[in-house]
Amino acid sequence: MTFKGISIVVARCLSSFDLLCRLDRGLPQSNLRLVVDGLVGALAIGVVATTPAAAQEKPSSLGLGIFTFTSGPAAAYGMPGKNAADLMIDEINAKGGIEGVPVSATYVDEAQGAQGVIAEYRRLAGDAKNQVMIAALSSANCLALAPLAEQLEVPTVGWNCDTHQLLMDGKSKYVFRPNGNTVPEFIAYAIYLLERKPDVKTVAIINPDYAFGHDAAKIFTAALKALKPDVEIVAELYPKLGSPNYQTEISRLTTVRPDVVFSNLWGADLENFVRQATPRGLFASSQVVLALGETVLQRVPLPDGVIVGVLGDGWWMSPDAGANPETVKFGGAYKARFGEYPVFPSIKMANTLIYVKAAYKAAMQKNGGKWPTRAELADAMKGSTVATLTGTAQTRADNDGLVDQIVGVTVKTPAQQFPVIGDMVRYKGDSLMPQAGQDPLAWIATLNPEFAKSLPKPGSYK
Amino acid sequence: MRTIVAASAVLILAVLPVAAPWLQFVLTLAIAKGFAALGVAVLLRAGLISIGHAMFFAASAYGVAFLARAGINDLGLLLILSVLAAALLGAIAGLFLVRYRAIFFAMLNLAVSMVFYALCAKLYSVTGGTDGMTVPVPAVFGVVLGEPTFKSVLFYISLALMLLVGLAIQRYLNSPLGHALAAVHSNEIRLEYLGIPVWAVLLVAYVVSAALAGLGGAIAGFAIGRVVPDFAFWTASGHLVLIAVLGGIGGVPGAFIGALFLELLHSVAVTVTDAWNLIVGLTLIVVIMFLPQGFYGLFSRKEASSL
Known part of the structure; x- marks a missing residue:
């Protein structure tokens, strides 16, 4: 308008x-x-x-601001999110919308940088029709938008940003993150790795050169050192985000010959890395851990036995997901519409929309069926437990989410043309999270081998 | 006549955010970038293109974040100190950069700014890496404000600064020091023979332009509330050159007109399509082809004929 x-x-x-x-x-x-x-x-x-919008009356349509990368290299990760949102919103609207109100989404491209993202957020928030923001993919953008969300009092749901800094102060009223953060996500890999390969001595890390890569390296290293103090990090490589060529890094990794290579590369970077590392025997000489490996399963031929996961529980083929007819339907519809099965960013987005939908339902139950205000919505999200496509998302008192972590290894299956995840474990969300307000790295340092023994074993999740 | 147009433009700018509150952020950012582009435009007068001025923009924004972390919590003080920091950085870099001309000047500026960018992105424990640093809401002359009020105050302070600093730069450009810049462009050797030290003329211009970029960076830092290394990336520097050329380097308002145009165009384009880059790019091509003197050329030509 x-x-x-x-x-x-x-x-x-x-x-x-x-x-x-x-x-x-x-x-x-x-x-x-x-x-x-x-x-x-x-x-x-x-x-x-x-012109004020009439509050408390059901509007003709409900606006959502959805922030994701739709251009640039990060779109490899952002577009599956957008596709899932498109599909999910169509499904919601086919059933009459959220509590009878059809949903319409405005997508904002995060590739324009923090300045543009903030400008767009302010513009969308200025329209009372847009009650909820689903923002954002990038951690830097989440961190930039969080103070704005509190100031403008708009419920803002982080659909993908993982940084453990986001909700650390525990004072957020309007910022929510119904998926994991970097701490449980990367501790899970350390525990799984040590269960599967207890005699590991040397580890090399190759992560993208920005906060996500550095944070992951820090958390993974700290967890390894706590659980097995004699592990040695023999190389830490941080190639530039969007590098087309990883030959130098691969040379370094093959000469160091570590027992384990850990990486949280993603998108086209990960595809390039896998394509260049496979012929040079990296996957044969070292146990490779690809933290975001699930996103490329359908695109590059990964050898068997690579440790991969989904940074949460969002694998559309997990036993829990397979038991949920909604998820199976979603996977089929996604494949039919976009030519590929959903990857975990798609599931994260779909689960976030389910989370928002559940918040509307809860808020309207609480206020006696009236259309909720933004504040009532935020209130309904606080402390909620929502059944998602792939498990449950529980919101803690500090608004951070607890979701389970699924980790496994690549295996071939006759049912699909691409490798899938086998020998899985599903760690309970709360078991890998520090208490609210606790310094994550200090908490990781307190972990010990007994702690790991108390957790489920690889292969236990079938 | 010219004052009427300028006054009405400023008046419209002042009223717009009352009408559409979200525009306030866009306009604050546009003014901030206008300051930095003005810095680039000052050097352009001497025929020197700097593809590295985002360094001073970012340096000052980081300066604000560091000073705030150190406990300084007053808008005025933070602005002054961070602009001084940018000017100091400009003086140091300028000492050796102003010896170079043409492509060498452009490339060396680019190189130095990318070193700065790499430092911001790599020194995790100091600058927070790519996640950047927060810029808290400071007190304004001892008054502690809520965030929405502060953003409004910031906008009107920026607007006032735009006028004051704009007039000051106008005076500078009309002074012998300022005219010497154009002389450097046309015949540097003659200037030396006239007894004017070209090196000093350029160093002063370089420090002034760094301070202007710094002022813009500090305002942008306050407006965004977060500083990230991308502020210093070379595309940001290129953006500033683009604004300066788009607005026209004939006069001080050019840089601000260019910045306002580009920010508003961007805001409109992203709401229309995912291919917003395409719209922005095409518009720029059209403007550059048909308005070679930039938007300011429209006004200055009018000036000439009304005489």
Whole structure:
């Protein structure tokens, strides 16, 4: 609506330019008209923008702001999210929408950087129709938007950002993250690795050169050192995000010959790395751990026995997911529409939408069937437990989510043309999370081999 | 006549956020980038293209974040100190950079700024890496404000600064020091023979332009509330050159007109399509082809004919 006003102003300004360019442009009338036009236009926007939407009555449609990467290299990760959102919203609307109100989403491209993302967030938040923001994929953007969400009092659900810094202060009222954070996600790999390969001595790490890669390396290393103090990190490589060529890194890894190579590369980077490392025998000489390996299973031929996982419980083929007819239907519909089965970013997005839907239901139950306000929605999200496509998302008092962690190894199956995950373990969400307010790294340092013994074993999740 | 147009433009800018509150952030950011582009434009007058001014923009924003972490919590003080920090960095870099001309100047600026970028992104324990640092809400002259009020105050302070600093730069460009810049561009040797030290002229210009970029960076840091290394990336520097060229280097308002145009265009384009880069790019091509003197060329040509 506001844009209508703006286009009026732009059009008027353009017509004024025309006046300026004419020969008689020195005349005072034309200047006056420029000023008057501008002011009238500005006021027009004001009238449009400040018209309040009637609260508590069901609106004709519910707006969601969905932030993801739709351009640039990170779209390899962002587009599966957007596809899942498209599909999920269509499914929700086919059933009459959320509590009878059809959903319409506005997508915001995170590739424009924090400045553009903030501007768009403010614009969307200014429209009362947009009650919830699903933001964001990138941790840097989540961190930038979090203070804004608190200030504008808009319930904001992080659908993918993992950084453990996001909700660390425990004061968030409007920022939620119904999926795991980097701490349980990467501890899970350390535990699984040591269960499967107890005699590991040397580990090399190759992660993308930005906060996610460095955080993961820090957490994975700290967990390994706590659980098996004699493990030695023999190489830490941080190739630039979006590198096309990993030959130097692979040379380094093959000469160091570590027992284990750990990586949280993702998207096209991971595909490139796997394609270049396979012929050079890296997968044969070392046990490789690909933390985001599930995203490329359908795209590159991974050899058997590579440790992969989904940073949470969001694998569409897990036993729990297979038992849920909704999930099976979602997987089939996704394949039919986009030509590929969903990957875990898709599931994270779908689960986030389910989480939002559940919040509406809970909020309306609580206030007696009236359409909820933004504050009531945030209230309903607090402390909620929601059944998702692949498990449950439990929201803690600090608004961080508890989800289970699934880790396994690649195995071939006659049922699919691509490798799937086998020999799985499903760690309970709360078992790998520090208490709210606890410093994560200090907590990891307190872990010991007994702790790992108390957890389920590889292959126990069937 | 010219004052009427300028005054009405500023008045419209001041009223717009009252009308559409989300525009306030876009406009604050546009003014911030306008300052930095003005810095680039100052050097462009001497024929020097800097593809590295985002370094000063980022340095000042990081300066604010570090000073705030150190306990300084006053908007005025933070602005002054961070701009001084950017100017100091400009003086150090300028000492050797202003010896170079043309492509060498551009490339060396690029190189130095990318070193700065790499430091910001790699020194995790100091700068927080790619996740960046938070810029807290400071007190304004001792008054502690809530975040929404602060953002409004910041916008109107930026607007006021745009006028004050703009006038000051206008004076500088019309002074002998400023005119010497154009002389460097046309005939540097003659200037030396006239007894004017080219090196000093350029160093002053370089420090002024670094300070301007720093002012922009500090405002942007406050507006966004977070500083990330991307502020210093070379594409950000290229963006500033683009704004300067788009707006036109004929006069001080050019940089701000260019910045406002580009920010608003961006805001409109991203709401229309995922291929927003395409819209922005095409518009830029059209503007550069048909308005070689930038938007400011429209106004200055008008000036000439009304005489």
